[in-house]
Amino acid sequence: MRDLVIVGAGGFGRETVDTVRAINRGKPTWRILGVIDDSPSPANLNRLAALDLPHLGGLAALPPRSAVALCIGAPADRSRLAQRLEPDVELPSLIHPSTQIGSLFRHGHGLITLAGTSIGTNVRVGDHVHLNAHAVIGHDVHLSDFVSVNPNATVSGECAIGTQVLVGAGSTVLQGLTVGRGSTVGAAACVTHDVPATRTVKGVPAR
Ligand SMILES: CC(C)(COP(=O)(O)OP(=O)(O)OC[C@H]1O[C@@H](n2cnc3c(N)ncnc32)[C@H](O)[C@@H]1OP(=O)(O)O)[C@@H](O)C(=O)NCCC(=O)NCCS
Incomplete structure (x- = not known):
């Protein structure tokens, strides 16, 4: 199992958790460490808790050597965030x-x-x-x-x-x-x- 961090506590981030869990049911592949989000809403923090997923903090809290799923729904925001990632980060x-x-x-x-x-x-x-x-x-x-x-x-x-x-x-x-x-x-x-x-x-x- 490889470590994976979800970036984005919104709807698409949590939908992606379902995709990852479905992949893992076929072949255990990813261990989700938690979710990175600079400013999650209180509602989304509750929704993460219901999924048993910790909020790890903002992008600065990205654990080293973990793969990243960039789950920001708005294309321009996603593009800006991609530019803030280290060039060697794994993006499966x-x-x-x-x-x-x-x-x-x-x-x-x-x-x-x-x-x-x-x-x-x-x-x-x-x-x-x-x-x-x-x-x-x-x-x-x-x-x-x-x-x-x-x-x-x-x-x-x-x-x-x-x-x-x-x-x-x-x-x-x-x-x-x-x-x-x-x-x-x-x-x-x-x-x-x-x-x-x-x-x-x-x-x-x-x-
Ligand atoms: C088209 C869209 C980009 C417009 O966003 P916006 O510029 O913020 O527009 P507003 O919400 O201010 O609405 C402006 C006008 O367009 C109308 N309008 C908004 N979305 C519309 C749509 N999809 N089709 C037809 N008319 C639409 C509004 O009723 C409003 O009309 P009015 O001025 O007569 O009251 C947006 O509404 C949209 O459809 N985005 C796609 C979102 C999506 O796929 N969501 C699902 C996520 S899972």
């Missing part, structure tokens, strides 16, 4: 055993998937990508670094999703489209045209 990918993975899948470090995620054939994923519960990634898709795909969202075949894009819960990006760096797709949106960088689009069709 944590893939829920129920994730469906197609052929020719390539990914960088720090990929985290939750239960029920589906990844089509020939998908390429950068570093620190989060795929929430039941996200669907179609064939021949490229997700750049720090992309978050929220629950039940669908990225259709041959899409290219830029760095730090958030694809909102239950939204659909139609096939072959590009979503530019730093943009946000609102929950339940249907994206029918390319989205330029740093835009927020919402609604059906998304504007």
Whole structure:
């Protein structure tokens, strides 16, 4: 068993604990030492206690030689936090055993998937990508670094999703489209045209 620290006491951090526990049920792999968070809310501290997980403190309290799961949901915040980590820290990918993975899948470090995620054939994923519960990634898709795909969202075949894009819960990006760096797709949106960088689009069709 290797030591692992979860960074982020929020929803995605605690969902990631479930992914880690599911991995461990198949093959004991990770010992979760606790959760790092600079300023957890009182509600989240109670939720950690219910999971039997200690709050270890802020980033300065990161235990040496432990692997790190970067679980900050907001892509830009996650990217900023990654820059504060030591360059040699281990950032494993944590893939829920129920994730469906197609052929020719390539990914960088720090990929985290939750239960029920589906990844089509020939998908390429950068570093620190989060795929929430039941996200669907179609064939021949490229997700750049720090992309978050929220629950039940669908990225259709041959899409290219830029760095730090958030694809909102239950939204659909139609096939072959590009979503530019730093943009946000609102929950339940249907994206029918390319989205330029740093835009927020919402609604059906998304504007
Ligand atoms: C689209 C989004 C980014 C907008 O955030 P925001 O800029 O803070 O917008 P606000 O909450 O101030 O709302 C502004 C307006 O947009 C509307 N709006 C917000 N989200 C919307 C959405 N997803 N679809 C359609 N309209 C939306 C609001 O009703 C409001 O309308 P009004 O001015 O007529 O009252 C955000 O609401 C969203 O959908 N994010 C995705 C979050 C997600 O996936 N959450 C699940 C986490 S698991």
